[in-house]
Structure formats: structure tokens, C-alpha cells
Amino acid sequence: DEQQYLLLNASSRFSPPQGVKLSYGTAGFRADASLLPSTVYRVGILAALRSLKTGSVIGLMITASHNKVSDNGVKIADPNGGMLSQHWEPFADALVNAPSPQHLLLLINEFVAKEGILMDGVCQAEVLLGRDTRPSGDALVDAARQGVTSIVGAVATDMGILTTPQLHWMVRARNKGIQASEQDYFEQLSSSFRCLEDLIPAEKSKFGRMNDKVVVDGSNGVGGLKLKDLGRLLNSLVIEVRNSGEDGGVLNDEVGADYVQKEKVVPHCFGSKDAGIRCASLDGDADRFVYFIVPSESNGRIDLVDGDKILSLFALFIREQMSFLNENEGIKDCHQARLGVVQTAYANGASTNYLRQLGLEVNFTPTGVKYLHEKAAEFDIGIYFEANGHGTVLFSESFIRWLEARTKEISSGSKVSEGGKAALRLLAVSKLINQAVGDALSGLLLVEVILQYMGWSIHRWNELYHDLPSRQLKVKVADRNAVHTANAETVAVSPPGLQEAINAETGKYHQGRCFVRPSGTEDVVRVYAEASTQEAADTLANSVAKLVD
Numbered sequence: 339d340e341q342q343y344l345l346l347n348a349s350s351r352f353s354p355p356q357g358v359k360l361s362y363g364t365a366g367f368r369a370d371a372s373l374l375p376s377t378v379y380r381v382g383i384l385a386a387l388r389s390l391k392t393g394s395v396i397g398l399m400i401t402a403s404h405n406k407v408s409d410n411g412v413k414i415a416d417p418n419g420g421m422l423s424q425h426w427e428p429f430a431d432a433l434v435n436a437p438s439p440q441h442l443l444l445l446i447n448e449f450v451a452k453e454g455i456l457m458d459g460v461c462q463a464e465v466l467l468g469r470d471t472r473p474s475g476d477a478l479v480d481a482a483r484q485g486v487t488s489i490v491g492a493v494a495t496d497m498g499i500l501t502t503p504q505l506h507w508m509v510r511a512r513n514k515g516i517q518a519s520e521q522d523y524f525e526q527l528s529s530s531f532r533c534l535e536d537l538i539p540a541e542k543s544k545f546g547r548m549n550d551k552v553v554v555d556g557s558n559g560v561g562g563l564k565l566k567d568l569g570r571l572l573n574s575l576v577i578e579v580r581n582s583g584e585d586g587g588v589l590n591d592e593v594g595a596d597y598v599q600k601e602k603v604v605p606h607c608f609g610s611k612d613a614g615i616r617c618a619s620l621d622g623d624a625d626r627f628v629y630f631i632v633p634s635e636s637n638g639r640i641d642l643v644d645g646d647k648i649l650s651l652f653a654l655f656i657r658e659q660m661s662f663l664n665e666n667e668g669i670k671d672c673h674q675a676r677l678g679v680v681q682t683a684y685a686n687g688a689s690t691n692y693l694r695q696l697g698l699e700v701n702f703t704p705t706g707v708k709y710l711h712e713k714a715a716e717f718d719i720g721i722y723f724e725a726n727g728h729g730t731v732l733f734s735e736s737f738i739r740w741l742e743a744r745t746k747e748i749s750s751g752s753k754v755s756e757g758g759k760a761a762l763r764l765l766a767v768s769k770l771i772n773q774a775v776g777d778a779l780s781g782l783l784l785v786e787v788i789l790q791y792m793g794w795s796i797h798r799w800n801e802l803y804h805d806l807p808s809r810q811l812k813v814k815v816a817d818r819n820a821v822h823t824a825n826a827e828t829v830a831v832s833p834p835g836l837q838e839a840i841n842a843e844t845g846k847y848h849q850g851r852c853f854v855r856p857s858g859t860e861d862v863v864r865v866y867a868e869a870s871t872q873e874a875a876d877t878l879a880n881s882v883a884k885l886v887d
């Protein structure tokens with residue numbers, strides 16, 4: 339019939355590369371861009387099927403995040419704006435690795451039957467397409483469009499060049515029936531930012547406003563460009579963007595959040611002239627960010643203010659607002675609102691101690707946004723961050739409704755109580771911070787407004803706690819999947835004896851902590867070690883790397 343013909347015809351234009359096996363992994367499919375047209379075409383098919391199955395708009399993003407400019411990748415945003423349901427990942431793997439159009443057709447027919455997807459041409463499907471600034475993006479968007487439209491009744495809407503979180507935000511907004519253009523995104527972020535600024539107590543804001551310039555490394559990618567657009571809507575905050583990609587710099591080449599966080603050195607276009615200034619860095623698709631300080635005797639080194647410290651700042655602020663709510667007599671049932679934080683084993687031990695000292699519940703999940711996000715969604719307010727700077731703050735629907743009801747009562751001209759102001763602030767945070775996925779632009783604005791609220795410099799923030807020295811290594815092994823882990827990757831359950839050997843090494847060091855895990859994005863086993871001195875962390879990491887080898 340028409341459907342089979344369409345699929346066979348279109349898929350014969352995209353032959354898969356020989357001898358390459360791709361896996362959806364933690365971040366979608368990623369490879370050298372020249373290998374990807376058939377993969378992206380097939381993910382277009384998958385996205386259309388997903389849209390039919392869910393009766394909702396689906397997103398398809400073309401990006402390879404912090405990887406080099408010649409790479410690219412593709413990933414799916416589910417109806418709520420989150421990551422593709424893990425339940426569909428095996429289908430994604432099978433689909434892109436099918437050797438021929440006939441195999442492909444067979445797989446699709448089987449899967450459609452199994453999932454009970456109605457392909458009558460009457461049901462409509464829509465997929466929003468986005469891409470970052472990579473030169474290969476244009477052709478890959480076209481491949482995605484052809485994939486989507488090989489399913490009868492499916493349309494592809496090209497949203498142009500976007501950050502990854504912008505596309506996720508748009509998918510979520512569309513499915514909630516909210517306006518979902520880029521302008522709407524900028525409007526929502528800037529207006530909730532202004533709302534938070536207006537709620538800063540006068541006596542607190544003095545210091546923040548004297549010190550209100552932030553200098554941002556855009557990684558020569560999409561994030562810097564979008565941040566400039568957003569910055570034009572904010573007149574109180576000065577955002578200076580460097581490495582916006584407009585001056586010939588190369589995407590992710592000694593710039594960007596991944597580089598800054600891993601190497602702990604200044605990115606291009608930053609140096610001793612920036613000593614003491616508040617600096618931040620975005621990754622290539624702007625779903626991660628970190629802050630940093632250039633010390634006065636820098637020699638290229640930086641003081642990193644990482645995802646753990648961003649999490650700590652957010653947690654401190656939100657906990658304070660929750661306590662204002664609780665102290666307010668008019669509010670009865672809100673003490674039931676649960677605040678939880680979620681980290682991975684990579685979180686610096688000093689941050690976990692700090693959060694626990696605040697009395698917060700700290701949860702751990704394996705690496706990968708989908709795991710952290712899922713856990714954080716269990717709370718009324720769930721804050722998650724990876725040390726690498728990916729994270730956000732999730733609000734439950736019921737808590738938002740409660741806040742909305744609470745803030746409606748108070749907007750009638752009378753003097754607003756502290757509890758009422760706290761409710762207004764929390765509601766504004768829920769609009770500012772991306773509810774779909776970690777978003778460097780909205781996260782950066784939340785950091786900025788909290789620092790203003792606290793009246794803090796970046797130095798004061800950085801002093802919340804002192805990171806324990808740590809070391810990360812990667813080990814090339816014959817088969818990284820021989821290593822299996824449990825307890826949020828903190829325990830190696832195989833090969834046998836490995837964990838016992840790691841324990842024996844770790845026990846030799848004061849405040850020692852160490853774990854190994856197979857990377858989800860590279861063919862290596864990663865080693866992380868922490869101890870009370872840098873030398874000790876280094877030796878511990880090195881000796882455990884030998885155990886893995």
C-alpha cells in the first residue's frame with residue numbers, strides 16, 4: 339500500500355554506513371556527521387511513530403553537544419519535553435542498525451503491531467525539528483524531515499537553529515496548549531526573571547547591583563547567540579558574551595562548559611584581565627553551564643564553580659522560601675511539600691555533606707539526565723544537577739496549583755506577607771527554570787537573580803563549602819561492558835573481586851572515595867577518586883585505573 343511504498347522509496351535514498359553500529363546511549367546517537375544521514379532519517383521515522391503513539395507533538399534535535407564540530411547527533415524529546423521513554427530505546431537501536439530498506443520495513447511493521455500504533459492516515463503526527471549551529475545540521479534536518487514524512491499523516495515543523503533546551507521547552511509547551519515560539523520562550527524567561535528581581539528585599543540588593551556584570555563563554559555555539567537575544571530583554575543585568583561563534587572561533591575548541599569543567603583552565607578569550615570577575619561557560623548546545631573565577635595569579639588555571647555548587651545555591655534559596663511559607667500562619671498544608679535533591683556519584687563529597695547539613699534529603703542515581711530527572715520528579719520540588727552543570731528544578735503540578743491558589747489570594751492590593759512573597763518567588767522560579775530539561779540560559783538567570791537576592795559575590799557563593807580534591811581518569815579496555823555497577827554506580831558488581839580491590843585501595847586514604855563505571859558515550863571505563871589532598875586523589879585514581887586495566 340501507500341505507506342509501504344513511501345517507506346521503501348524514501349529509505350532507499352539513505353543507505354546506512356558499512357560496519358558501523360550505533361547505540362542510542364545516554365545522549366542519543368552521536369558520530370562523525372558524515373555517518374549520520376541514514377540514522378537521522380530513521381530517527382525521523384521513529385519520531386513520527388512516537389507522535390502517533392502518544393497523540394502528542396514530539397521533538398527531534400540535531401546536536402552533538404560538547405563534541406567536536408565535525409561530529410553531530412540526534413535525540414528525541416518526548417511529549418512532556420523530557421528524554422525519549424527508555425522503553426523505546428531498543429527499537430531506536432534496531433531501527434538505525436537495520437542493514438537494508440526491507441529489514442527496516444519489517445522492523446517497523448513488527449513494532450507498529452506490537453505497540454498498537456494506528457497508521458490509518460487519519461491520525462495526525464507532528465514532529466518539531468531543531469538543530470545547533472554545526473555546518474552539517476542543515477542537511478541532517480532535511481534527512482529528519484524526509485524520515486518524518488515517510489509516515490503517512492505526519493508533518494515536520496522546522497524550528498530552525500535552537501539550543502537543545504529551547505526545543506524541549508517548545509515540545510512541552512505545545513503539548514500543554516501554550517504558545518511555543520522562541521519569542522514566547524524569551525518572554526517567559528525574562529518576565530519571570532524580572533518578577534524575581536522585583537521581589538528582592540531592598541536592603542539585600544545593594545551589593546548585587548554594584549557587581550552586576552556577568553561574562554559568558556558561549557563555546558562558539560548556539561547558546562551565546564541566544565543569550566545575546568535574551569540579554570536584550572533584561573535591562574538590569576549586563577551579560578557580556580564572548581566566544582559567540584561570530585568571530586570565527588571553532589565550536590567547543592578549547593572553549594565551553596565541558597572544557598572548563600574537565601580541564602579547569604580558562605577558555606579562549608579569557609585571561610588575567612578577568613581576575614575576580616563573575617564568569618560562566620555554556621556547552622555547545624546550552625544544556626549545561628558552570629561558573630568560574632580567574633584568580634589573580636592565574637597562569638591559566640581557574641576556580642571552578644560547578645554544577646554541585648549551582649545545586650547548593652538553588653537548594654539554599656528554595657529551602658529558605660519554603661521556610662517562609664511554613665512560618666506563615668495563613669498557610670496550613672504546605673509543610674507537606676517535599677523538597678528533594680538528586681546527585682550522581684560524581685558530585686563532590688563536600689557538596690553532599692553541605693546539602694545534608696542543610697537538612698535536605700540527598701538522593702543518588704546513575705549518570706545520565708533521564709535517571710536524575712525521573713528521581714527529581716518524585717518530589718514537590720526536586721532539584722537535580724550533575725557536577726558537569728546539567729540540571730534543573732522540577733515542580734509538581736499539585737504544588738504549582740497550590741502556589742497559584744495562594745498567590746491569587748494575595749494579589750488584591752494589601753501588604754504582602756513574607757509567606758506570600760515566598761509563594762510568588764517559587765512560582766516565578768517554576769516559570770524561569772526549564773521544567774523539561776536542564777537549560778543553561780534559564781539556569782544562568784536563576785543563579786544571577788539568587789546572587790542579587792543574597793547580595794553575594796561569586797566569591798561568597800564559592801565559599802559555601804570547599805571541594806575535596808578529586809581526579810578523573812579514563813582507561814581504554816578490551817570490553818568496557820565487562821564492568822557492571824550497582825547502587826548508583828558506586829559499587830562494581832563485576833568483574834568479581836574488583837570492588838574488594840577498590841575498597842582496599844580506598845581504605846588507605848583519609849576521606850578517600852573512588853568508583854569506576856563504563857562510559858555511556860565513549861569506549862572507555864571511567865575512574866573517579868576523591869581524597870583529602872590532590873596528591874592522594876591522584877594516586878588513588880591511578881592505582882584503581884591499574885586494577886581496571
Ligand code: 16G
Pocket residue numbers: 364365705706707708724726728856857858859860864
Ligand atoms: C551524556 C549525558 C550526561 C552525562 C554524560 C556522561 C544526557 C542528556 N547527557 O552526555 O548527562 O553526564 O553523558 O558521559 O543524559 P559518560 O557516560 O561518557 O561519562
Ligand code: ZN
Pocket residue numbers: 403404621622623624625626
Ligand atoms: Zn549539551
